[in-house]
Amino acid sequence: MTKIGIMSFAHMHAHSYAECLNRLPGVELVAIWDDDAKRGRKMAKEFGAPFVKDRDKFLARELDGVIITAENVKHRALVEAAAAAGLWILCEKPLATTVKDAKAMVKACKKAKIGLGTAFPCRYSLPLMTAKDMLDSGAYGEVYSVACTNHGQSPGGWFADEALSGGGATMDHTVHGVDLLRWMLGKEFTQVYCELGNQFHKETMKTDDLGSMNMEMEGGIQVSHIASWSRPQSFPTWGDVTMEFICENGVLNVDAFNQKVIVYNDKTKHAGWAAWGDNPDLGLILDFVSAVRDKRDPVISGIDGLRATEVTAAAYKSSKTKKAVKV
């Protein structure tokens, strides 16, 4: 039995990860720690695992690995503590809010000889995996340009508090597109231009809620990416991940979460989309558990988290300097 603990339910993805752990055979969610004891106790009840208030006591329990789903800026301290305790780690994205932190985390895990993974579940989305297979088949030839979006509704809470999140929608939603393209095309980002701002939520938050980026990858691939919290509360779903690949032999489009039924409900007076696609989180958690068991790095490593953080940092730098900057 592989024993996994969860550190913090600040990030809503923790709910899905906990469900995955409870669904998978040969894994046990053995303990929950949270610096918000009220939330931790509630989650412990919901997912049937004991809540441990003291962090050191939590880390001293019989654990093989931890999933860290705290606020972005707390990732580093928790990763360093878990690494020191010799535990395998899956850290929520973005791995860190600064390149310095991300590098320190990768270094600490290497030193402790433990595996560090970054939670980029989109790599386990079947529509995106299918698109990668289509590109890899060679049928589409060389990729010239890509237009990506990762829109969302405003998550509010700590996400909109720079002291905890390190930034807004650009911090939250750049890394998905960046990691997907690094994975799908096997190339690194070289240059980033970004216009960002608080375009929709001036009354309720101070961080940016949209970044419009133009980026370059090795070999001169031209990429646009929109990271946003632009979707209004009345939008029928949480948001999207879309990509249009302009290739030598054709065009490939992916709308990763466009497996849905449209629901018109008089109670809510609102049309909604009910998703029926497979849950990509399951693949992510399965790989992490296997990595813990086999004492290897998760497929999506800390280095992947670091590379994505480097691009986000370049985007923020570009928006300040008003120039395209090298990654």
Next chain:
Amino acid sequence: MNVAIIGCGGMGRLHAEMAANCGLRVVACADAVRKAAMSAAAPYRAKAFENPMGAIKSKEVDIVVITTPTPTHEKYVLAAAKAGKHIFCEKPFGRSSLECKRSIAAAKKADVKLFVGHVVRYFHEFEAIKAQIESGAIGEAGWVKLYRGGIYPGNAKSWFRDYAQSGGVTFDCMIHDLDWVRYVFGEPKRIFCQALLRKTPTQLDYSQVTMRMKNDVIATIIGTWAHPSGFRVKVEACGSKGMVQFDSSDAPVSGEARKTASGPTMIVPMSPVAVSPYQREWEDFLGWVEGRSVPRVTAQDALRAVQMAEAALQSAEKRQPVKL
């Protein structure tokens, strides 16, 4: 009033039809390809010219419609102004802002009306989007995205395939969206553009723009001449209280023939409307010519659109933003 069509391609024939619908007489059709001039002239029993200057100078002509390749616009505008004719020039106004400025000066000097066909301002869906934004339906607008294009236009020998003449999708096609964004959100501050401008192994162009407006709105604009077929327009505007979306592929009429003789082609999907945007554009132009009204789009607007497209291509070359 009598109309001369200079350049009898698709747009020339379309404008001849719109002019005729407005009750004008199409009296001259000019094209360097004699067959094109003759077939455009036939339905109106107009005179066919191989030399555009002959048609422009023709005494019975009151209005000159210029639907030739972009780099030739200026010389025909100048000739028409000199001949004292009113001018309807297809977009892009010119291949450079300098050409546009000389055209504006010539029309002013000759005291003739010079109109540039930025027809997107007259499209019903674009009017509806603008009306929603202005009614406050989405709150304060913060971001707009426009997407336009499809298959690369023209045959292998077409001037569209010469980037020096057409400027590719950024200059010829995206200019519609550059103009519309400025129309709705005001002056731009800076622009960043990535453009493919490929010739080999297949000619295709794909252009991605991020533009910051003076009022802080951010615009993301994508233009494509990189698709294997079709034509599509998508618009999305998001604000503090909502968003408005349009997608031309979600159309009221759609059909697919089992067999087509010519294979894939550039089909502009047009939802049926009682008065087409091109017709409305003509009515607006004529209202101005007849002194009844001021048009929705001015030559100055068209010059600004050319300046924005020029800046975009400059940015694409420098791989850095360009101030406007």
